[in-house]
Amino acid sequence: MLNLATMLADTARRTPGRTAVIEGDRTLTFGEIDAAANSVARFLLSRQLRPGDRVALTIANVVEFPIVYFGILKAGGAVVPLNTMxxxxxxxxxxRDSGAAAYFCAVPGLDEAWRGFLDVASCEHLVTLGSALLDEPGVGTTLAEVLAEHPADDVLQETEATDTAVVLYTSGTTGKPKGAELTHANMVLNAIGHNQLLDARADDVHLVALPLFHSFAQTVQLNAGFAVGATLVLLPRFDAAEALALMTRHRVTVFAGVPTMYWALLNKSADGIAVDLAGLLRIALSGAAALPVDVLERFRDVFGVGIREGYGLSETSPTVTFNPLDQPNRSGSIGKPIWGVEVKLIDVHWDEVPVGEPGELAVRGYNVMKGYLGRPEATKDVIRDGWFRTGDIATRDDDGYFFIVDRAKDLIVRGGFNVYPRELEEVIIAHPEVSLVAVIGIPDERIGEEVKAFVIREPGSELKEEDLIGWSRERLAAYKYPRLVEFRDTLPMNATGKLLKRALR
Structure with a gap:
């Protein structure tokens, strides 16, 4: 038996009075988080949740996230964390795609996104955070009612190491997001591996500014932190000034961020906000997007703290490589494979490329997902003989450090979030005045890449840039919709009619 909820349950049993999470003026101990998670589990079991049933949640970085997350796991379910945008x-x-049996979400949510629940008859149970649904009588219950009406005595359903613990959605070149099935073993071992890498300590204090629905924060901070009894300071929405203030107030020792967060912290320093991070932070981590060497070096010069960069994907739980603390930090490198993980560089035929040549990163180890939920063909495309091909092109130096040099896919990384052009193109082309569209990423100093759409209008249309942007904003998450639109009479194509996006860059 192995259940990811052990990361909480074991620590709650050993040190129930220790502070687990801090969010604003709310503070909960491990014992309190564990008891509330037990009530969530009892609620789900009372609703006939079966082992392996999937339960979705849309919750920001607030104390309710770990309560619901671990409650689902304690009940033997699989967590489906959704992007809050x-x-x-x-x-x-x-x-619908995950087959979720229940849905936990904040109300009111952004544009009442929770109402997606009403469109999916197969999702039977709704639990809201905060207010009840006064305009939808008889629909759902509140988390407060769940916690009040269900016992908090210990519960931990038996699950096997190979059972699915978490389904993380990630897009691909086919456009529609796919759910990567991560097992209890995937998640537990990757978190424990991180604790070894970081020399994790019970007296560590993490600032959790990355969204907890993302695999980075989930594994490296929530699961790894809870496993050793560290305290998590939750920041629901990243703000550089507030982040610096929280680091000082709570004596933060571990910070994990994406490059744009480090860029924003540097800008606040330039605005005159001085913080001695060297006297606080034991370690700063970066992932999810390539960290510019200039940002790394400026951060070290300004704050006196080096940034250790790593690499991972949702499909790999997530961490694959990291710049280890006991070895020299290579600027611009994603580091070396972590314990138990193999990495090689391959060509399009899955053959290993000669030493010194760039190739696509392929990964094998305990961290590789079971596959894409309900998509055996898509799984077969990316996994062969246990090796997962990442779609990222890299090189390796003589000391075994890897360096990302390009992406094999058209992936756009905007502010640390993955944006897949085809998904956007399918939405934009549905506009009645759009004839054809191609979406690409263009370099942006602040967020890494910005989303730009090249559009051919329908004959006679006078569609304006701001109108199409507004139309897209209503239908896509805030990090996805294009901020830039360029209208053209033609778009470059090859002989078969395939758009040549490289000619647009």
């Missing part, structure tokens, strides 16, 4: 249609898609 999804809109109603996107929520409905994820609930």
């Amino acid at each position: 999804l809109k109603r249609e996107e929520v409905a898609y994820h609930l």
Whole structure:
């Protein structure tokens, strides 16, 4: 038996009075989080949740996230964390595709995205955070009612190491998001591996500014932190000034961020906000997007703290490589494979490329997902003989450090979030005045890449840039919709009619 909820349950049993999470003026101990998670589990079991049933949640970085997350796991379910910026249609898609039996969400949510639940008859149970649904009588219950009405005595359903613990949605070149099935073993071992890498300590204090629905924060901070009894300071929405203030107030020792967060912290320093991070932070981590060497070096010069960069994907739980603390930090490198993980560089035929040549990163180890939920063909495309091909092109130096040099896919990384052009193109082309569209990423100093759409209008149309942007904003999450639109009479194509996006860059 192995259950990811052990990361909480074991620590709660050993040190129930120790502070687990801090969010604003709310503080909960491990014992309190564990008891509340037990009530959530009892609620789900009372609703006939079966082992392996999937339960979705849309919750920001607030104390309720770990309560619901571990409650689902304690009941033997699989957690489906959803991006908090999804809109109603996107929520409905994820609930339907995952086959979610229940849905926990904040109300009111952004544009009432929770109403996606109403569009999916197969998702039977709704639990809201905060207010009840006064305009939808008889629909759902509140988390407060769940916690009040269900006992908090210990519960931990038996699950096997190979059972699915978490389904993380990630897009691909086919456009529609796919759910990566991560097992209890995937998640537990990757978190424990991180604790070894970081020399994790019970007296560590993490600032959790990355969204907990993302695999980075989930594994490296929530699961790894809870396993050793560290305290998590939750920041629901990243703000550089507030982040610096929280680091000082709570004596934060571990910070994990994406490159744009480090860029924003540097800007606040330039605005005159001085913080001695060297006297606080034991370690700063970066992932999810390539960290510019200039940002790394400026951060070290300004704050006196080096940034250790790593690499991972949702499909790999997530961490694959990391710049180890006991070895020299290579600027611009994603580091070396972590314990138990193999990495090689391959060509399009899955053959290993000669030493010194760039190739696509392929990964094998305990961290590789079971596969894409309900998509055996898509799984077969990316996994062969246990090796997962990442779609990222890299090189390796003589000391075994890897360096990302390009992406094999058209993936856009905007502020640390993955944006897949085809998904956007399918939405934008549905506009009645759009004839053809191609979406690409263009370099942006602040967020890494910005989303730009090249559009051919329908004959006679006078569609304006701001109108199409507004139309897209209503249908896509805030990090996805294009901020830039360029209208053209033609778009470059090859002989078969395939758009040549490289000619647009």
